[in-house]
Amino acid sequence: MFTKVIKHELRNITRDRMYAFFVFYEILLIALSLWLIPYLQDTSGDLAVQITFVVLILMSGIVFGAITGFTLLDDQDDGVLFSLKVTPINVNVYIFLKLLMSYIFSVIATIILVIATGLLDMLPLIDIFFITLLSSFQGPFIALVMNAFSSNKVEGFVIMKLTGLTIIGPILALFLTDWTELLIGIFPGFWTARIMSISMLPIDFFLGPSWIYFSLGLIINVISIYLIHRYFKFKHQL
Template sequence: MTWTWIAPLSRYDLKLIGRDRFLLLMFGFNFIMAALLRWLLPWAHQTLSSKGLLPSNSLPFSLADCYPLLMAYFSFFEGAVIAGIIFGFMLLDEKDETTLQALLVTPVPIQHYLLYRIGLSYLAALAFIWVMYLGIGLVPLAPGPLLLLSLGGALTAPLVLLFFALAAENKVQGFAMSKFTGIAGWVILFGWFVPEPWQWLLGVFPPFWISQAYWLYLVQSPHWWLCLLPGFGLQLLLTVGLLWCFQQQVYQNS
């Protein structure tokens, strides 16, 4: 089986995105958010500091102290989530129009097609993460660690895509599910303030490991890369499991 179908399908995807205002907005959202946060966060830090709100007697830290938290959340998590939402909505379109069932009687194996979708979401997530991190630019990071962290963070995109595909039947339900993905990311925000060893319990949420590896790198821990192992492993295992479940769903509905 050759993969010659990828080129025409990619052209079709570009046309589909170009016609969908929501998908175009999501693509542009990364650039808009990065530009806003690059200006807004330093302004908020100066304002809160000058008014004695952060730091204060009750909150002995400044907003600048939380930059690593915000960079991890918006770059490594939200960057990947946005990519997963974009390609998840494209898959929901195909699910709603029974395109996936039609693929079962074509020479294109459904497994190859889904791997194509997953691969695109992963590559888009890599690009979005770099756009967000370098665009916000508040915490410098060497290219090597940034690449490793991005490779791990981007694995969240296929999880979001497959979650949408399994849990939603159409775009209306997909919009509701998108709120859940945002709430799930609160684990990362919450984890910043949880002391060790309790902080490690939040590793049940696989994307948290990527943020934890990032934070450990910033404090020059020699073991930061060890957090990448469960970050990669758990997300890959979940992706394989969700992919298998979705394939079974497609076959059952055919």
């Protein structure tokens, strides 16, 4: 089943130029990081480098979330999801596999970005592990948000652009170090940014070590995805 979903997604990517553009955009992000990070390290302060790290890592998940989101919108337009109701294939399993594939590709892309940007040499291995797992939730999250609040690809594109604003929350994490950081904890990407800043900034943070932020971030991300998935199913009567 998972193999069939992968083949279906790859066919969509190869037949639609928009999907190919998003894949190219991900490759461009990786290529850009190879030049941009060393340049900022030589010409700008640490804060500019840290903000760039956060944006690049989170954007990686957003790109694959957009791809999955648009393929799900295609499935809705083509009546695939409703057709699955009368087949042995469970529609919820089908959606889960597509979201899982988005997560896996996000993990792979994040690992490549971590290596390309030099984060592997700057952060403890356990924090790299935490960052990779958490940031990749952006993929399923964005895909579900696009489908929960849009009915076609035009609306989906607008929603995707708006969800890009959620990166503002994680960037604020670099400036808030006391209890006020909890106010932006509703942004799923905040917890990834905080784990990155723990190792980069020589200060004490409100909740302490990175494993606490990882645990809370995992809970927040899972709950967010679960609630949006429930709303998505309710809206489309799945």
